[in-house]
Amino acid sequence: xxxxxxxIVDDAIFMRKVLREILTENGYDVVGEVNRGTDVxxxxxxxxxxxxxxxxxxxxxxxxxxxxxxMKVDKDARIVMISxxxxxxxxxxxxxxxxKGFIVKPFIPSQVIDVIKKILx
Amino acid sequence: MGQNIKMTPLQMDALKEAVSIGAGNAASALSKMAQSRxxxxxxxxxxxxxxxxxxLVGREKDxxxxxxxxxxxxxxxxxxxxxxxASALTLSDIxxxxxxxxxxxxxxxxxxxxxxxxxxxxxxxxxxxxxxxKVPFRSSVxxxxxxxxxxxxxxxxxxxxxxxxxxxxxxxELKEKDHEIETQFFLIPSHRSLERILExxxxx
Numbered sequence: 001x002x003x004x005x006x007x008i009v010d011d012a013i014f015m016r017k018v019l020r021e022i023l024t025e026n027g028y029d030v031v032g033e034v035n036r037g038t039d040v041x042x043x044x045x046x047x048x049x050x051x052x053x054x055x056x057x058x059x060x061x062x063x064x065x066x067x068x069x070x071m072k073v074d075k076d077a078r079i080v081m082i083s084x085x086x087x088x089x090x091x092x093x094x095x096x097x098x099x100k101g102f103i104v105k106p107f108i109p110s111q112v113i114d115v116i117k118k119i120l121x
Numbered sequence: 122m123g124q125n126i127k128m129t130p131l132q133m134d135a136l137k138e139a140v141s142i143g144a145g146n147a148a149s150a151l152s153k154m155a156q157s158r159x160x161x162x163x164x165x166x167x168x169x170x171x172x173x174x175x176x177l178v179g180r181e182k183d184x185x186x187x188x189x190x191x192x193x194x195x196x197x198x199x200x201x202x203x204x205x206x207a208s209a210l211t212l213s214d215i216x217x218x219x220x221x222x223x224x225x226x227x228x229x230x231x232x233x234x235x236x237x238x239x240x241x242x243x244x245x246x247x248x249x250x251x252x253x254x255k256v257p258f259r260s261s262v263x264x265x266x267x268x269x270x271x272x273x274x275x276x277x278x279x280x281x282x283x284x285x286x287x288x289x290x291x292x293x294e295l296k297e298k299d300h301e302i303e304t305q306f307f308l309i310p311s312h313r314s315l316e317r318i319l320e321x322x323x324x325x
Binding site: 011012013014015017057059084085086087089105106107108 | 146150151153154156216229230233234236237240241244245247248251258259260261262
């Protein structure tokens with residue numbers, strides 16, 4: 001069975017490491033990592049991931065605008081927002097922009113995988 | 122400026138309750154990150170003049186780790202989290218699942234991990250304070266720096282001191298197995314925000 005391909009977007013190197021470990025330990029293929037909002041669209045087009053994990057707060061353009069950019073080129077894109085506590089309004093905005101779900105930090109691996117499985121079907 | 126705000130025991134209890142809830146949430150959050158139980162001592166909360174913060178942070182010769190988060194929106198201000206280098210190295214041992222004392226220097230990954238801790242703990246504190254005080258708090262991305270001789274702290278306080286005179290200080294100790302970390306958490310609201318907080322607590 002072909003592994004689902006995931007692109008990680010987060011400016012924190014530590015969070016990218018945590019997510020990468022959770023995903024690879026659960027059989028997902030991390031095709032690439034992005035640390036700036038302004039690089040998201042180009043990398044999305046290059047890597048064509050099955051799913052994107054997107055930090056809500058990014059340097060350059062923020063995660064919500066990055067979601068909008070992706071949705072313009074691929075309305076079926078599957079994006080999961082990564083947020084911290086107290087960012088409910090931002091999460092709502094991201095969901096309206098086209099994100100399919102969210103995970104609140106700090107997360108435990110099983111919660112991440114459950115959300116991703118639901119989105120990927 | 123330069124005077125402590127006097128609160129009644131009941132008002133101080135209300136503030137401490139809000140702070141305790143936030144601290145408990147922050148400890149739970151850190152436990153999840155560390156994938157290990159983290160206990161937090163009962164936090165001490167006081168309101169002090171901003172000018173007293175350097176004295177509370179400690180000796181200027183020591184290198185400290187400083188995390189700053191801006192609070193934006195209806196109740197603007199800032200949060201400062203400080204810890205000694207020893208505590209920062211210990212925290213990195215926990216987050217990176219290393220043995221106690223293994224981290225000798227903070228590299229980019231360690232700084233990123235600690236910055237994320239600051240982000241998460243801030244979110245938990247603010248959510249508790251928001252619920253208790255009915256004051257909306259929204260935070261920015263944290264800025265992290267190693268501060269030798271208090272220069273970064275002085276710069277931050279000089280900037281914040283233009284908008285405010287007082288800060289809420291929360292001192293607490295974190296324990297995870299054999300690791301102990303001491304942190305100081307300063308909530309520095311603008312004049313307007315502090316007035317709102319004090320109004321909710323019943324101080325005018």
